[in-house]
Each structure stands twice: as structure tokens, then as C-alpha cells.
Amino acid sequence: MTQHAVDSAPAPAGCPSAPRDWWRDAVIYQVYVRSFADSDGDGVGDLPGVRERLPYLAGLGVDAVWLTPFYASPQADGGYDVSDYRAVDPRLGQLADAEALVREAHRLGLRVILDIVPNHTSDQHPWFRAALAGDEAARARYHFRDGRGERGERGERGELPPNDWESVFGGPAWTRTAGGQWYLHLFAPEQPDLDWENPEVHAEFDSVLRFWLDLGVDGFRIDVAHGMVKAAGLPDIGHGEQARMVGAQELPFFDQDGVHEIHRSWRRLLESYGPDRIGVAEAWAPNAARLALYVRADELHQAFNFQFLRAGWDAGELREVIDESMEATTSVGAPTTWVLSNHDVVRHRTRLGSLSRARAAALLMLALPGSVYLYQGEELGLPEVGELPDAVRQDPAFFRRTTGENAGQEGLRDGCRVPLPWETRGPSYGFGPAGSWLPQPAAWRDLSVQAQTGDPLSTLEMYRSALRLRRELPGLGDSAMEWLEAPEGVLALSRPGMVCVVNTRDSAVAMTLPGALLLSSAPDVPESPHVPANSCTWWAA
Template sequence: MVHELTSPAPAPDDLRRASPSKPGWWRDAVIYQVYVRSFADSDGDGIGDLRGARERLPHLVALGADAVWLTPFYASPQADGGYDVSDYRAVDPVFGDLADADDLVRTAHELGLRVIVDIVPNHTSDQHPWFREALAGRGRRRYHFRPGTGPDGSLPPNDWESVFGGPAWTRVADGSWYLHLFAPEQPDLNWDDEEVRDEFESVLRFWLDLGVDGFRIDVAHGMVKAPGLPDIGHREQVRLIGSQQLPFFDQDGVHEIHRAWRRLLDSYGDERIGVAEAWAPSAERLALYVRPDELHQAFNFQYLNCPWDADALRRVVDDSLRATTSVGATTTWVLSNHDVVRHTTRYGAGAAGLRRARAATLLMLALPGSAYVYQGEELGLPEVTDLPDEVRQDPAFQRGEGQDGLRDGCRVPIPWTSQGPSYGFGPGGSWLPQPPEWRDLSVEAQTGDPASTLELYRSALALRRAHPALGAGDGVEWLPAPPGVLAFRRRAEGAALICTVNLTPGPVRLPAPGRPLLSSAPPAGACAGDAAALGGKVPAPARELADDDPDGAEGRTVLLAPDSCVWWAS
């Protein structure tokens, strides 16, 4: 049955807006990640689906997002949450069918949202017809099959390790071995084979013809392996990802593939984009993926992994902006996704973690470039750290070494309402249990509460859309600030905005840099006069942050709350 939303979102007619038409829409876009399995369930089977996601798109519009990125919904045995694809042109029945995908794209466009879908080109499922043929001895050139080592070939071809732990090789019945940088159910494709390249060009065209606006390219750094597949020479290789070049990651040959894909995207003429999930050892190496003839964006994992430290954050911001500006690209900023511990928990336990997460959000949204928001972060959801072992589905959890295998904790279905068997996720239960305290973090519970994290996001994104100095750009003007505080100015079209971030556990006093627009410290909102100047889009009023002279900035001092961020009109 079709799920009746227990807390109806605004009707599409109330939210419909013109689709973005400005050149380079992605350069300052806010892109909302939907982990389809955990976003909204329309049929009561406990698993999110495309119809459920389509019904909840108005939430993204009300939030202020420009685009939605959908994780894989293709036909798959689901050995790794859909990142093991058996048919790239079909929708897995657990998520719906092709008509549901078409409906979602059409509805998103009616609401003014762009649609980015995941593409998984590094590997297929072991149930893909190609791999079944390979096991039967046909078409093995499409994958990496090699003889073993040792006197009887019983040892793997080299010392490469899987990202999920254990060797990156599995032996088959005839004694040969195949490469899988992830789970054994995810055999790596051989991108030296022209048939592989031709097939993926056809797959991309299939979804572009359906109307999608771009692709997030999974493991964009891993599609080409070093010639001869040389040994690395030591263990715990997963710890090296992102810190040095490895023979299976960030090889120069991947750029030829991405240039070919860019030509294909450009041939559609509608500013369709490619986004690289690429781990690189430096900002300069990452920038190679977004050169003018390659992809449009690359995820900034250096920023995501940066600790809550003023000096470290400033270095990452400077390095990121310098590298992307050198190739004429825009920088991306991201705090959480479906593969990492939610930043509310990563930054610290309890209230301290939430304070820092709220401040980090305003900092991210004040930086020049594009921002990615992972579903549920707008609710301040923490990581679920106490899931029973028997419900976990992360394949890394089942292996004895490698990653922690705890990605399920950031994938728990999000709460929409304060009541119901799954807090509005669907008419039944949910595939992973939701903590009971999440009823107080639901969309329903937070809507209209000016101190809530949801309303902070709505306010910040409304102000970001309205203020000329926010959004795209290639640099920030750093301002003097006390130790542990970051302060920078952004200017555009005669307007200026200053962002101050106190990353210390105590209050910090400094001269007032202007009129406060928005603060991460509750209650969140904007000064009434500034809200009116911006078309009334930002809730008002916020509490006055200054100690004296409320009518003018000169001579004022302000007390920044611990772990807080404030935007100021200057």
C-alpha cells in the first residue's frame, strides 16, 4: 500500500519554484544526500524506497536544498547496501521500479530540485551477468583474474588488502584469483578493457536520457590499477588511503576516463555534472579530478576528517581553496555521509557534540563553494553506537580486520514524527532500530522551534540563498581573532558578511564585527531588521549578542559562546 504521510509536508504547489538556470549551478549548490534505504518507506516493509523519497521531497525544498543526491537503487543482491550492482539499468524491487525513478526525477524537477544519482564503476556485483560469465571462463578480461603465487598457486597474486579487511583476492574453482578491493561480492572491473568503457558510457546515457542532472561517481579514484599490480610491502593498507598514493588508488590513468565522461556530460548541454568520490593524498592531487576538462566537483574528505581545532581547520580551508582555485573549480564542503560517524558524535559526546555540530554547519555554509548535507544532520541526529550485532548489515562488520565495520550507526532510518512504529519513517518498523529518544528529534518535533537544529538549518540556508556574499566564490578574507577563534569576511555586490567561530570550550570576548544575523547558539534566528531586508526569509528575532550600544557596532564588544558560530552583517 502507499504510505499516507502522518505529518504531511507542504503540498508541492506551495513549494514549486523555478528550476535553477544560472550557469554553473553546482558552484554554490546545497546538495542533500538521501540514503534511500533509510529516508522514507512507502510500503511498510521497513526499507526506504523511491516512492517514499519522492513523497518527502518537499522537506528538501522547505529546508533550502538545491539538489538531491540518491544512493544506489539499482538491481542488487544488497551485499553492500546496493553498492554491488547486478543491473545498472534496473531498479531493485526493494526500492520500486523504473517508473518510480522516473516519477521521482519529474517531481524533483517540478519542485526546482536537481537530481544526482550514484554510479558504481569500480566494481560490479558477483551476480552481474558479466561476472557469472567470467566464472564460467568467458569474458574474464572485463575483471582482474590472476594466477596465485606460491608453489601450488594457493597464495593471492599480491599483498593487496580489501578496504573491508582481509586479502583483496578470492580464489575460484579453477584455482585462479579475482580482485575485489571491497567485499568478495564486489569484483573489480578492468578499465583497460574497451567493452567496460563502452558499457558505462551506455549506462550513463540511459540515466541522462531519463533526466538525471548528474552522477556521484563511487570510488572515482580506484578504477585504474598500477601496471603489473605490484606489491605494497606492508599491512594495514586501509590506513594509508587518503595519505599516500597506492597502486590501486589515485592512479593517473583515472583522469582519461573522467575526461571522456566530461565530454559525454557536456554533450547533453544542460549542465549535467560529475562528482568524484575520490580519496587523494593532498588537496593538489584532489584538484586534478576537477580540472576544466574533467569532473565538476570532488568531495573534500580532508575537510570532513579535520578535527575541531581552529588552526587545523584554517589550514584545510586554505589548502582546499588554493588547490581548487588553481584549476578554476569550486570547493566542496561536507561534514557527514553514509560511510562515516555522524559529526554530531564525532565532535564529542552529548551536548558538546551538538554545539560543535551546529557551529560547524554555519562555518561550512559560510565558506565559498558547494555544501553537501547528509540526511538527518539537519535534525542533529547522533550516531547510533549500540546497535545489536545481529541487526548490523555493514559487510566490514562481518570481517575480522580492516575498517571498524560500524557504518550502520549513521544509516539508521531518520524520524519524521514523534509517534508511530518508526517515527513516520513508514507504516511498519524500520530495518535498523531507532533510539526512542529520536522522537524528540523528529521533523515534526523540531518544526517551529526557533532553538531547534532543524530551524537553524532552514534559517541558515534561507540566508545563504538571499545574502549576496554567501555561496560561490574562491576565497575568504581572514580577520584577526583570539586564539581558538576563526574570523573571516566575504564580500560580493557591495554586501559583506563576517563569520566568527569560537572553537574553544569557554566564552571569548571580542569587538563586535557588525550586526548579528544568525548564531548557532540557541535561540537561532536573525535580527528583525536584517530579516526584513532579506525579504522576511529568516526567522526573527535572535537575542542581542552585544553587551552595550545596541544601535551601533562602534565600541561594542560581544561574548561568543563556547563552541559557537555567528554570522554578522558588516
């Protein structure tokens, strides 16, 4: 048996005034604002729509809401290209709507985490527009470089990019300006990378964080937290197929040691507002040990565990990832943060191959020590939408990478961003009074909140039950975990007061089961000493 001892912490927060370490075992729900709820009928989700649906999230049983970017943006990458960090995009609402949302969330006992995008701005940001106009101070805030290549018969000096770096979205990570120099963009050309060696960049983002903290938000999810510092000299990599969404490659533009001093300074800023404001790293690291560096005691509070997200439906692989993740974070006194889906990856129902596996994976995740992130719609069992017409796609990766190893999902992130179905009828199944910016499959009416509410066998009610039990059982959350002996293909883990059993096999497995059944991901309740195929069960202990 293997036992993991995790530092105990106060009980899960029931309201924003709860004890300081609420984040150690919180369940945080990701809202992709454009696809959550549309209040004005333009087909795009907005802040008033989110605020109207907050009671649903409070009733679901989550502790906090993470909102994807709603700042002023040309929307070249779904709002992750920001032109004004202190303004709300008029298509998504007004600043007063953001304030009202935070107030209502707090009234309902929910905390609010905002997405901050510090690696790059929009090419329409005033800084970058000034840089293109020749302002040297503005240019120094980005990575402008001369190109390579000698003057030749068919070209001019500097016609080649400064190095061989590739964009995560495909193609070169450099775009040449009318003046002849090139600028760096690890994502779309409309997203020029900031140079964090420049103190003006630090000062500006300190100001931006304070602006939203003063408005009352409870923390920030830091987009590309691993990419803000580049290796000195911007060295060549020497090969292609370099970076992918949720990757773990060692690259000179990701996971450089210099990012940690930025995060330390942000931790100090957050703590100046009190002990309960948090920073969450979206960090792609080569391994769990490197990821743990982002959550040392003087850095950020949480980091997404993409190793768990990437694990296959295999008992041995899952156990190895869980062990490595917990050993790494426990070594620095941090909680582990678990996630199965988000706005950048194929929904885990599709990725794991079936709804039964997706339901089982969710119960396993919710039984593990630490904090959990849920992506909107996973509680409905939504699958990836893989048949969207090209004409409606908006993901910039789709237009830059359509062939090769990283085709498919890497160019088709729109499939996990299709707006939610709330009702069984209507032009957008309750998403809004009109249609939706991405078409919803007709089958989604049967997966809507309305269709599943009250059905004890539905995925929504399973999530509601799991979150209720997670609050009621004091042993769940941030406390000890112990592996128990189990047959091949089965994981069994003990938490104080509960045993979780996961069968990853396609057939039922006989084993001795403890106590009374608390919850099962399988529709058929086990009545004999058999664990159903592709299931997760919780038992009283």
C-alpha cells in the first residue's frame, strides 16, 4: 500500500469570507464566457448571461467560477488577444456588468477568478500600434528583431525569420513588419509576445492586477504562465513540430527559470490584498517536478495538472500520474490541482472513448486530494463536436494548421467551445433568445440542463451528488490518501471515511467491496461483489 499524507487545511469555503486556504480543496468551474449564456440575442455569450446563470453554479455545488477573458479585444483568438485590459469588450457587456457579476457571485457564496493574459497583447493594443508606428519605447516592450539571410538575387537581407521558432498555432512564430524587422508571436500573428525583461511591462501588469483586485475579484488564472520569459539570445531549436496545446516539450520559449521571479512578485501583490486572493498557473511543464516549481510557498497557489489530463484510461497509467503529481506538489507544500477538460482540448467524454469512462474519470478526479477544475458542460456529459462546418470556425489554429501530425484537434478547438444547451427547446436550447455563434447538435437537447435535472441517472445529477458528498464528507478534499490492493485494471484508494474504486476494464471485476454504496458512475447499482465495467464507485468506510 502507498500512502500520501497531505497537509490538512480548513474546511472547504462556503462563502467568500471563509478561511484563508479555501483554494486547497476548492472545486472551480470554468466559464467560457462566449459560450455560456447569451442575454441579448446576438448569439454570443456575455457577462449579464453569466450573472443570470450563477444560481445554477451555486446549486451545482462549486466553490468558485473562473471566467475566460472578457476584455476589449478584436477576438482574433476568442478574447486571448487583449487590446485593453481594463475594459470589457462591448460585445460581452460593460464594466458595470463585471462589477455586478462579482457582487452576485459573492452573494451566492462563489468566488470569482479572472483570466489574465500577460504573455502577449493584441496587435491592436495601443502599445503595439505605437511600436509599428516607430515608437522605440513601445518597440522595446515586445520582441522585435532583424531577420536573417543575405542579400541575394531573389531576395533582400533579413528576409528570413530571426530563428526557427514555430507558433503553437502552426507556421513561423515571426511576422515581418513593413519596416523590415520581425516580431515574435508564439500564438497568432495578432498576438505579439511581450518582452518581460522590460520593467515597463512589469509595472503595467501590476497596475492591471490591482485594478481588478480593487473591483473585488478573488484571483487570476495566468494564461501561458510558463511562457513569459524566453531563453537569452532566442536560440534556434533545430527541428520542427515544436509546440502544441497542452504540450510537455523542453523549449527555449517555455518553462524558463526566469518566470518564477515574476510569479513571486505577483504572489506578494496578491497577499497585499489579504490571504485569500490566489494565482493559478496555466503552465505546460515537461514533468510533475518542474510543474511543482510554480506552486512553491512564495509563488502561485495552484497550477493546472495537464499530466493527469493527458493520461489514458488505464489503471497503471492513472496511478503513476497521480503518484507523481502528488509527490511533486506535496514536496513543496502545495495541493495538487486536477482537471480533465478545458477550452483548449478535446472534451474528455470523446477523448476517453465513452460517456461511461468520462463519468468514472470525473468521480475519480473528485475523490482525489486537492483542488478540482470543471469545464462548463462536462457535468452534462457533452461530447466534442467534430463536424462543424469550416465556414463557422473561428479558432486561429484551424486556419494555420490543417495538415501534419498536429492536424485534427490542434486545429479544431472550436469543437469544445460550442455553446451550452440549457433547455430542450428553442433556437439555441436556452443559450439565448436567438441562435448561437457555433451550431449546437440537435442531440444536445437531450443533454440540456432541463432534460437532465431530476433524472437520478443523469450525468448532471451524478455531478451534483458528488459535489454534495465532497462537502459533506470531511475526509474529501485536502487530506490523506492511501492506495489499497485491487485486481489488475482496478484502482482502489482510501480517503478518511470513504473508499473509491475505479474499474478501467471493459468487463465487471469481482472484488470485496467495503461498506455501503455512496455513489456510482454506472447506472446499474452493484448488488454483488462485482465492480461494473468502466466505472467508479464511492463506498462508505
